[in-house]
Amino acid sequence: MTVRTRFAPSPTGFLHIGGARTALFSWAFAKKHGGTFILRIEDTDVARSTPEAVQAILDGMQWLGLDYDEGPYYQMQRMERYKQVIQTMLDAGSAYYCYSSREELEALREQQMANKQKPRYDGKWRPEAGKTLPTPPKDIQPVIRFKNPVDGVVVWDDLVKGRIEIANSELDDLIIARADGTPTYNFCVVVDDSDMGITQVIRGDDHVNNTPRQINMLKALAEIDTAIQLPQYAHLSMILGSDGQKLSKRHGAVSVMQYHEDGYLPEAVLNYLARLGWSHGDDEVFSMAQFCDWFDLNHITASAAQFNTEKLNWLNNHYIKLADLTELAKDIAARLAQQGVHVTATPNLTDAISLYRDRANTLNELAQSVAYFYSKPQVDAEAKAKHVTEDILSVLAGLTAQLAEVEWTTEAIHALIAQTVASHALKFPKVAMPLRVLITGGAQSPSIDAIMAILGRDETIARLSS
């Protein structure tokens, strides 16, 4: 059977890092098996869904390069289909109208909680053989509930967690259509996964408790339509924040696009996410092509994983070092422009980047570190006091004068500095450090001669003369 997987976010916010990983695994599984990856937008919660959120999800997936083969499907556009299925269930007796009011249900829940019981529907309107149902009140619009089996257990072999067994006695008759007639999540998922021929449902493990309900509905549907088959399920454990707490809006569950803004390469984020909860022996760094080739559900960890920015940084640095220089320069120029620093043809940006890329964890850091090539640096006062001392000023003046004459190459500049150092019987850093401070603004930088070569003669002399 051809593999068909899906990613089914609800558009109530941006695509966060956990959602991105779920999408990534689903995507990779389809790729690995030459299957189809489907995007489905679960927007039945009209009150919370927004077009902006849909766009944010689309943008996030595009940035990461998680392309889908089908979709996006929108559940709101499938209303007729859901209503049709609900009707067949009503006709088949696997669903029924329930007239319990919200207040009534709320009171029931509170009472059960007070009795330390698991809150659930009491089955008041559930039809049973030989049971007389109450007379429906006129002022209440009924909801429709699924008639869940009372006995037995629901069992499935979770592709990540192994065999999971949940007793039907733990489940109640869930609402599949609201009073206004709109279907609810668990029901839509079942219809969609079935209609779309999903073979592996790969999703977050907060859905484990929904799975037995969905399986029961699927089985009920399968009694009506024998072509319906159960998918396999793979429940991914969640990603925790760096503090070990659940990722949430106020707990670092940032949008994947925030990583873009913060200067992370999609390759790094992808590689990091792939490795978070999945492994291939000791392999740490790999391309998406390699990942898709290796990916399997057997090597997914069942336990929750904590997000670690330092490792992401390390990977990001790795991919920055590997990045195409021209592409990198384009990105860095844009980031500099955002800060009001405009890149000019000289000094050469790609040369400047080559000098700094090895030490940058993010593109923002990289942009920051080459900014002084295009705007006067703010000279660090402490570094200046320490390195630009009285006794060295005359040496610098002499050097500056010679700089006007020297051939403008890294080698020639280096030779000139070395010669100055020698003629004054100094140590190399004694001259290099003040140059560094005056030219770059700080005490840490790559080789100062290489920097000067890129910066240009006039600007170098200008900075040394001020």
Place this chain on the structure above:
RNA sequence: GUCCCCAUCGUCUAGAGGCCUAGGACACCUCCCUUUCACGGAGGCGACCGGGGUUCGAAUCCCCGUGGGGACGCCA
């Protein structure tokens, strides 16, 4: 509260009963390289949650405990 899931270095993980003196990566520390800081190179520190079983043998299987997480909506 009830049900479900999970448990190896600080973190991500390898580990399918003997290959484990528990391996790798990030972080951290030391040294080397060096023109400062990085990069890079070489080392180091550092873990099987606890208790019972099963077995000749357990990080690996079973049970109990503990700890963490999730679910219990006319949200998804």
